[in-house]
Amino acid sequence: MLSVSGIHKSFGGVQALADAALDCASGEVIGLIGPNGAGKSTLVNVISGFLAPDAGQVVLDGALLQGRTPQHISASGIARTFQNLRVFRDLTVRQNIEVASLRARQLRRDGPPMLGVDALLETFGLADRMSDAAGALPYGTRRWMEIARAMATGPRILLLDEPAAGLNDEESDRLHQIITRLRDLTRIGVVVIDHDLTFINNVCDRLFVMDQGRLIASGAPAAVWRNPKVIEVYVGP
Ligand code: ADP
Numbered sequence: 001m002l003s004v005s006g007i008h009k010s011f012g013g014v015q016a017l018a019d020a021a022l023d024c025a026s027g028e029v030i031g032l033i034g035p036n037g038a039g040k041s042t043l044v045n046v047i048s049g050f051l052a053p054d055a056g057q058v059v060l061d062g063a064l065l066q067g068r069t070p071q072h073i074s075a076s077g078i079a080r081t082f083q084n085l086r087v088f089r090d091l092t093v094r095q096n097i098e099v100a101s102l103r104a105r106q107l108r109r110d111g112p113p114m115l116g117v118d119a120l121l122e123t124f125g126l127a128d129r130m131s132d133a134a135g136a137l138p139y140g141t142r143r144w145m146e147i148a149r150a151m152a153t154g155p156r157i158l159l160l161d162e163p164a165a166g167l168n169d170e171e172s173d174r175l176h177q178i179i180t181r182l183r184d185l186t187r188i189g190v191v192v193i194d195h196d197l198t199f200i201n202n203v204c205d206r207l208f209v210m211d212q213g214r215l216i217a218s219g220a221p222a223a224v225w226r227n228p229k230v231i232e233v234y235v236g237p
């Protein structure tokens with residue numbers, strides 16, 4: 001469904017992506033890992049249209065998306081969250097989700113059935129906080145709202161950049177359950193970046209490992225962790 005290949009991206013003299021690749025099918029959870037600076041966030045920025053690649057292809061259900069605007073890509077069915085939280089602080093939780101949903105209904109051409117705002121509030125356990133101002137929420141709750149907002153656009157693919165950062169163990173378990181539940185409800189494909197390897201190993205069906213802008217391994221987690229290149233990056237030579 002989502003197929004990303006041959007992505008190159010440089011910032012001045014820094015080559016952030018050198019032949020990066022990723023794919024994700026409907027109903028699949030992909031883990032994307034790699035050391036700091038490996039190019040994970042840059043790849044998410046390219047897939048979601050926040051950066052144009054110097055070369056390479058982003059294909060969703062046969063449509064070429066590389067270099068299109070974030071609005072176009074969102075309307076085509078790719079939603080994302082950011083490594084740093086972005087919410088409308090003065091709007092309520094319900095309003096934050098409604099704005100995303102309304103905007104998506106105006107923009108999108110076709111796509112899978114969208115979860116309604118009430119279903120999202122329920123799934124994310126946000127129903128009793130829905131009238132609170134988003135800016136006043138505890139950090140974990142804001143995380144749920146941010147992901148609920150991305151889901152309100154009715155995506156085929158959801159990109160989560162470090163969603164477990166700053167969450168405690170209980171919240172990480174909750175995030176795992178939410179990702180699995182969303183996948184089961186909507187058959188969405190999910191790409192999750194995280195540094196917590198236990199969390200990633202438990203949540204993903206396939207693992208992609210990047211180093212220095214390149215994909216160095218991908219496949220079932222157990223096989224990836226036996227790959228000598230991955231061992232070298234994570235354990236040392
Ligand atoms: P990761 O998310 O895996 O930690 P990034 O994609 O953020 O890695 O960064 C990859 C490389 O690209 C790093 O060397 C980083 O410093 C560089 N980089 C990322 N974004 C920019 C930018 N906007 N301008 C200049 N360099 C950048």
Ligand code: MG
Pocket residue numbers: 040041042083
């Ligand atoms: Mg990053």
